[in-house]
Amino acid sequence: MRDFSYFRADNIEAARNAAALPGAMLLAGGTTLIDLAKCGVAEPSTVIDISHIKGLNAIDVTADRAVIGALARMSHVADDPQVKNLFPAVSEALWQAASAQLRNMATVGGNLMQRTRCPYFRDPQNFPACNKRAPGSGCSAIGGVTRGHAVLGVSEACIATYPGDLAVALVAFDAEVDLGERKLKVEDFFLAPGATAEQEHDIRPGEVITAIEIPGSAAARRSTYIKVRDRQSYEFAAASAAVGLELESDGRTVRDIRVALGGVATKPWRVRAVEDALKGKALSEELVRKASELAMEGAVDHGANHYKIALAPRVIARAILELGETA
Amino acid sequence: MNDQVTISPTTLSIHLAINGRDHALEIEPRVTLLDALRDRLHLTGTKKGCDQGQCGACTVHVDGERVLACLTLAAQVEGREITTIEGLADQDGTLNAVQAAFLEQDAFQCGYCTPGQIMSAVACIREGHAGSDEEIREYMAGNLCRCGAYPNIVAAVRQAARELRS
Numbered sequence: 001m002r003d004f005s006y007f008r009a010d011n012i013e014a015a016r017n018a019a020a021l022p023g024a025m026l027l028a029g030g031t032t033l034i035d036l037a038k039c040g041v042a043e044p045s046t047v048i049d050i051s052h053i054k055g056l057n058a059i060d061v062t063a064d065r066a067v068i069g070a071l072a073r074m075s076h077v078a079d080d081p082q083v084k085n086l087f088p089a090v091s092e093a094l095w096q097a098a099s100a101q102l103r104n105m106a107t108v109g110g111n112l113m114q115r116t117r118c119p120y121f122r123d124p125q126n127f128p129a130c131n132k133r134a135p136g137s138g139c140s141a142i143g144g145v146t147r148g149h150a151v152l153g154v155s156e157a158c159i160a161t162y163p164g165d166l167a168v169a170l171v172a173f174d175a176e177v178d179l180g181e182r183k184l185k186v187e188d189f190f191l192a193p194g195a196t197a198e199q200e201h202d203i204r205p206g207e208v209i210t211a212i213e214i215p216g217s218a219a220a221r222r223s224t225y226i227k228v229r230d231r232q233s234y235e236f237a238a239a240s241a242a243v244g245l246e247l248e249s250d251g252r253t254v255r256d257i258r259v260a261l262g263g264v265a266t267k268p269w270r271v272r273a274v275e276d277a278l279k280g281k282a283l284s285e286e287l288v289r290k291a292s293e294l295a296m297e298g299a300v301d302h303g304a305n306h307y308k309i310a311l312a313p314r315v316i317a318r319a320i321l322e323l324g325e326t327a
Numbered sequence: 328m329n330d331q332v333t334i335s336p337t338t339l340s341i342h343l344a345i346n347g348r349d350h351a352l353e354i355e356p357r358v359t360l361l362d363a364l365r366d367r368l369h370l371t372g373t374k375k376g377c378d379q380g381q382c383g384a385c386t387v388h389v390d391g392e393r394v395l396a397c398l399t400l401a402a403q404v405e406g407r408e409i410t411t412i413e414g415l416a417d418q419d420g421t422l423n424a425v426q427a428a429f430l431e432q433d434a435f436q437c438g439y440c441t442p443g444q445i446m447s448a449v450a451c452i453r454e455g456h457a458g459s460d461e462e463i464r465e466y467m468a469g470n471l472c473r474c475g476a477y478p479n480i481v482a483a484v485r486q487a488a489r490e491l492r493s
Contacts, residue, residue: 101395
């Protein structure tokens with residue numbers, strides 16, 4: 001790991017000023033930054049330690065909205081009784097992510113800045129070509145081993161999968177990220193690669209995430225996060241779905257539904273086509289399975305990741321049907 | 328508000344509180360807690376497995392919570408309480424209930440992952456995540472054992488959790 005200067009920010013203003021310096025990177029939990037610095041992917045000249053800033057880790061949940069401070073640890077948010085009660089998909093996405101140790105370290109603000117696990121991206125020594133690391137250098141994954149790569153939101157520049165879980169639940173429930181001067185929908189905060197794979201987040205030099213806000217809703221209260229993976233625990237998603245469901249008083253007609261996918265797209269992927277196909281309809285297994293297929297519109301595989309096109313709709317359907325059964 | 332940003336020099340003078348003792352260190356900013364423990368303070372009970380946040384061998388406690396020392400900068404945990412495997416037994420050598428249960432259940436083969444397993448298990452029980460074998464397996468998933476001693480590890484955690492509850 002290349003050496004760097006270390007600066008401990010005691011307040012948010014100092015963090016913003018330091019973050020504007022060329023080559024500066026913010027350090028919260030460290031689970032992404034230190035890992036990528038060891039891989040030779042991140043080469044900060046200055047590390048700005050924001051983990052000692054006071055008052056940025058509050059978890060404030062009411063029926064109307066959840067406001068989660070950027071420095072709240074993933075484990076604390078996952079175990080919060082009000083988050084479990086009012087936003088179960090958020091809690092489930094968090095406790096199924098990473099390991100207990102990593103969840104104790106990682107913050108929710110840092111989690112939004114998590115980088116892809118694309119093995120070509122993570123290995124600059126052996127694979128110099130990577131449009132995320134070096135714009136215009138090409139993509140080593142295309143034509144390589146693609147079992148974990150994305151099928152949605154891909155471009156000729158990049159097919160790296162967005163690896164996180166929390167943000168999948170956040171985009172399903174219209175959460176916003178607070179950057180101080182401005183607030184953005186989490187869905188808009190993440191950028192699909194297009195021709196500019198190096199730009200993953202709509203964040204500018206000197207901006208610092210201070211909080212995440214999630215509007216409360218009946219769909220958020222009846223929600224779940226299902227994560228299918230190669231091993232039972234401590235693994236990234238082969239495909240995952242965050243689903244929220246609100247039914248009419250008849251207990252079967254869909255009033256509101258939210259669906260988002262993880263593990264198959266280049267960013268946390270909301271699938272409104274599935275939502276629109278089910279709103280106002282009475283739930284049946286046949287209808288749910290047919291609607292779930294709509295999530296794969298525009299999907300492009302690169303060989304070994306073809307299975308995701310079959311898997312993802314089944315994960316969505318399972319989540320919707322499980323929620324429907326709890327009526 | 329502090330509008331001026333002063334960037335630290337390339338060597339940091341820090342103090343770490345480890346197992347109830349204060350240690351003064353001069354380190355480069357990039358030094359991880361794991362390397363500081365092993366190479367500078369000769370607390371080699373904390374193991375370096377993958378050095379990449381994937382195996383759990385370097386698990387220690389910071390302010391009572393289990394974390395990975397390989398992805399933690401030493402400078403970052405100044406002012407926090409750090410506990411390593413060396414700090415787990417009582418002063419008189421009486422083993423922690425989890426250490427004793429690992430011995431009794433023969434919960435290791437080569438022993439390399441064991442300090443991390445034990446530090447993780449102590450926290451797992453304290454968090455209240457050792458209520459069933461299924462829950463133990465889920466919440467101990469961040470500690471890999473390449474010898475495959477998992478059934479005995481689960482048995483040891485189950486036994487220690489029961490003893491600590493009673």
